[in-house]
Amino acid sequence: MGPLQGIKILDLSRILAGPWATQLLADYGATVWKIERPGVGDDTRHWGPPFLKDGTGAETTESAYFLSANRGKRSLELDITTEAGQSVVRRLAADADILVENYKVGGLAKYGLDYASLAQINPQLIYCSITGFGQTGPDAALAGYDAMVQARGGLMSITGERDGLPGAGPQKVGVAVADLMAGMYAVSALLAALHHREKSGEGQQIDISLLDTQVAWLANQNMNYLIGGKAPVRQGTAHPNIVPYQALPTADGFLMLAVGNDRQFVECCRVLGKPDLAKDPRFITNRLRVEHRDQLIPLLEACFMAKTTAEWSSLLGAVKVPCGPINRLDEVFDDAQIQSRGMRLNLPHPLAGTVPQVANPVKFSATPIEYPLAPPLLGADTEDVLATLPEV
Numbered sequence: 001m002g003p004l005q006g007i008k009i010l011d012l013s014r015i016l017a018g019p020w021a022t023q024l025l026a027d028y029g030a031t032v033w034k035i036e037r038p039g040v041g042d043d044t045r046h047w048g049p050p051f052l053k054d055g056t057g058a059e060t061t062e063s064a065y066f067l068s069a070n071r072g073k074r075s076l077e078l079d080i081t082t083e084a085g086q087s088v089v090r091r092l093a094a095d096a097d098i099l100v101e102n103y104k105v106g107g108l109a110k111y112g113l114d115y116a117s118l119a120q121i122n123p124q125l126i127y128c129s130i131t132g133f134g135q136t137g138p139d140a141a142l143a144g145y146d147a148m149v150q151a152r153g154g155l156m157s158i159t160g161e162r163d164g165l166p167g168a169g170p171q172k173v174g175v176a177v178a179d180l181m182a183g184m185y186a187v188s189a190l191l192a193a194l195h196h197r198e199k200s201g202e203g204q205q206i207d208i209s210l211l212d213t214q215v216a217w218l219a220n221q222n223m224n225y226l227i228g229g230k231a232p233v234r235q236g237t238a239h240p241n242i243v244p245y246q247a248l249p250t251a252d253g254f255l256m257l258a259v260g261n262d263r264q265f266v267e268c269c270r271v272l273g274k275p276d277l278a279k280d281p282r283f284i285t286n287r288l289r290v291e292h293r294d295q296l297i298p299l300l301e302a303c304f305m306a307k308t309t310a311e312w313s314s315l316l317g318a319v320k321v322p323c324g325p326i327n328r329l330d331e332v333f334d335d336a337q338i339q340s341r342g343m344r345l346n347l348p349h350p351l352a353g354t355v356p357q358v359a360n361p362v363k364f365s366a367t368p369i370e371y372p373l374a375p376p377l378l379g380a381d382t383e384d385v386l387a388t389l390p391e392v
Helices: 017-027 083-095 115-121 146-152 177-200 210-216 220-229 262-271 276-279 284-289 295-306 309-317 330-336 334-341 381-389
Strands: 007-011 031-036 052-055 059-063 075-079 098-101 125-133 204-208 245-249 254-258 323-325 345-350 353-358
Touching: 007 017, 007 083, 017 075, 017 098, 017 125, 017 177, 031 083, 052 115, 075 125, 075 295, 075 381, 083 115, 098 177, 115 125, 125 177, 125 262, 177 204, 210 345, 245 295, 254 295, 254 309, 262 276, 262 284, 262 309, 284 295, 309 323, 330 334
Parallel strands: 007 031, 007 098, 031 075, 098 125, 125 204
Antiparallel strands: 052 059, 245 254, 254 323, 345 353
């Protein structure tokens, strides 16, 4: 059963950051009660097309977006604006180990469902609040969405083609990475809080901000600025600290080349039939290659146009120079390595027979992940869960 078997999670979140976190915890074996608005549900249920099709080929009301982030959960329809709904949430909170919510700051206090209120019922409750800007600060009351956080948090300033080239300008990442990373930070924080509670018996509130998260995971780009004193700029597919490390045109497309050290550069030049490039005083070390990026890259581009992406992948792979094609998603799921790792799976679904899912990438040796539940229909588990719920 998974390593979190027996842990109960009350999920008051919707959209992506919170649901992503609780899906991961469900994958690890936790029981997740997902609270949804009666008749409406999580906003993402309506974010389509595409929508799942049933056995006859007709569209259902289950959006691909919702199906991406809600596997393994039990859906309860509850109106938390009513006293009856609030009473049920309190009963759930009294029996839960973890609560995850992403309401605006103070939004649950008016219902008596904030941390201070629920901690009186269950002092061991771990209460995770995910918001756009955090529980404190001048902008705490503002709503936050992924795209604006990618922009404000600096990611879009380093994502996109270089200025002066065709297509230049800031770009957001193709998935909601600020939301997804907030969910990932939430999971690690919740596991740490569970460990603390195991030792101390104490619950606590966890405050996670999308903006804080976005700033935190800029990693080397943050330090490039803090140490170097210059704000990084957009470089397309190129790396700010390693050269050559970018997409290069081939005879039939592009190859992503990722030369990580000087040995790999020597081997790359030899395969290209240009061994003298590795001896050029401008290119001998990575530091020099970064300084002379604009001289080196055009020379490499001319070489790579001579063969196809597949040919270069084979030749460079044989000498352990990291590289690969830039795959579309149909090519990703056709990849033999992805298939061998079981990254696509199908789960039984009451409307469609089965629904495709993307597996959790974590492989446990002692507690392998199981997938007992597809993303739930709205309210599918309300009666069953409430029938077994103890009174407060």
